[in-house]
Amino acid sequence: MYRISAAAAELACKPTLRGVVVNKATESSERGQGPWPGTFRLNFDRLNLDNVEGSFRNVLVEEFSIRYSDTHPVPLDIFAVEAYKTQRIPYVAFPASVFSYATLVAFSGMMKTVTVRWPEEVTKRWNALVDRISQAIKEANESLVKQVQQDQALHEDLDKLAKENEALRSRSKLAEENTADRERYYEHYRMEVARSDRLRRFTLVASVLILTVTAGALVWSLIKLQQQETRQAVTQERLYSLQGELQKLQDQLRSSAATQERLNSLQEELRKLQDQLRSSTATQERLNSLQEELRKLQGQLQSSGQPATQERLNSLQEELRKLQDQLQSSGQPATQERLNSLQEELRKLQDQLSSGR
Numbered sequence: 001m002y003r004i005s006a007a008a009a010e011l012a013c014k015p016t017l018r019g020v021v022v023n024k025a026t027e028s029s030e031r032g033q034g035p036w037p038g039t040f041r042l043n044f045d046r047l048n049l050d051n052v053e054g055s056f057r058n059v060l061v062e063e064f065s066i067r068y069s070d071t072h073p074v075p076l077d078i079f080a081v082e083a084y085k086t087q088r089i090p091y092v093a094f095p096a097s098v099f100s101y102a103t104l105v106a107f108s109g110m111m112k113t114v115t116v117r118w119p120e121e122v123t124k125r126w127n128a129l130v131d132r133i134s135q136a137i138k139e140a141n142e143s144l145v146k147q148v149q150q151d152q153a154l155h156e157d158l159d160k161l162a163k164e165n166e167a168l169r170s171r172s173k174l175a176e177e178n179t180a181d182r183e184r185y186y187e188h189y190r191m192e193v194a195r196s197d198r199l200r201r202f203t204l205v206a207s208v209l210i211l212t213v214t215a216g217a218l219v220w221s222l223i224k225l226q227q228q229e230t231r232q233a234v235t236q237e238r239l240y241s242l243q244g245e246l247q248k249l250q251d252q253l254r255s256s257a258a259t260q261e262r263l264n265s266l267q268e269e270l271r272k273l274q275d276q277l278r279s280s281t282a283t284q285e286r287l288n289s290l291q292e293e294l295r296k297l298q299g300q301l302q303s304s305g306q307p308a309t310q311e312r313l314n315s316l317q318e319e320l321r322k323l324q325d326q327l328q329s330s331g332q333p334a335t336q337e338r339l340n341s342l343q344e345e346l347r348k349l350q351d352q353l354s355s356g357r
Contacts, residue, residue, distance in 0.1 A: 018070070018110040020060050021103075025053040025073040049073055049102060072106030074099060095133045096140035104133055 008015040052073035060071050080099035083090040090099050118126070 017064065017066065018113070019106070020057075020064065020066065020071045021106050022053045022056060022060070022071060022073040024076045025056075026076050027053050027055065047098065047101070049075075049105060069109070072102070072109055074102040074106060077102075091129060091133060095136035100133050101137055104130060 004015050049072070052075055053071075057068060057071040057073065060066065061068050075098050077090075077094075077097050077099035079094035079097040080090040083093040086093075090097055094100065
């Protein structure tokens with residue numbers, strides 16, 4: 001400021017404060033959005049110079065009693081620094097830089113009030129510079145827009161890929177879970193198959209044992225049945241033989257019963273004969289002996305029954321009846337002789353019975 005006042009005094013002019021340029025501004029709400037720390041993104045549609053160096057510009061407003069819009073910040077630009085280092089003009093080397101844009105905005109604000117008319121050639125050259133810088137800025141913005149669009153597309157692709165990756169991760173996790181489930185199911189199936197095999201083998205062994213025991217029981221039952229059939233056959237044969245013997249005994253008993261009845265009747269007749277012959281002593285003795293022999297003959301007939309003996313007893317009975325009739329009708333001598341002959345016949349009959357035993 002003092003240098004400007006000194007230059008005006010030397011030129012005998014009165015300086016007019018049109019505005020203040022804040023060069024190499026670094027304080028801004030958009031700081032850090034550029035490609036390097038402390039730089040600004042080359043997107044002039046979004047670059048708001050009003051927010052650059054706001055606190056320092058407010059101090060300038062208070063100090064010089066000017067408007068805030070008369071302060072013009074020029075942000076620190078790496079491209080301008082690079083142009084200065086190589087001794088090049090930023091407007092020519094980097095026309096689309098933030099430095100070119102900010103300085104043209106500052107010049108436009110300070111020179112909007114015309115005090116001295118510029119020559120036409122200077123105006124054309126100035127307008128050409130502005131147009132070249134504006135065109136460079138437009139191309140830079142378009143390139144930046146394309147880059148931003150590409151970045152957005154890339155980010156969208158990245159987001160899409162991230163979502164697909166997440167979906168694939170979820171599918172992979174689900175597949176792993178399904179694989180684990182299938183492995184568990186296969187393990188369970190394998191255990192079930194093994195258990196079924198063990199159960200089938202156990203059932204087979206148990207069936208074989210049961211069949212073996214059943215076959216043994218059947219064989220034992222068949223053996224017992226054969227033994228029972230053998231015993232039954234023997235018992236049946238024994239029963240048949242016993243039935244034959246019983247039949248014989250029944251026949252003998254029936255014949256013995258008939259003989260017993262005949263003997264009883266004969267004894268009754270002899271008792272009657274004894275009563276008739278009681279008057280004769282010799283006849284009585286012979287009748288007693290005959291009764292004794294008949295008693296013996298009765299015992300023999302009870303132990304054995306022979307058809308000849310039966311017939312003989314019948315004939316004897318007949319003769320005794322005749323003798324009884326004779327005793328009733330005649331005297332004792334004829335009866336005595338007949339009794340003697342009857343005794344002889346009884347003795348012979350006794351001998352026959354002894355030989356038949």
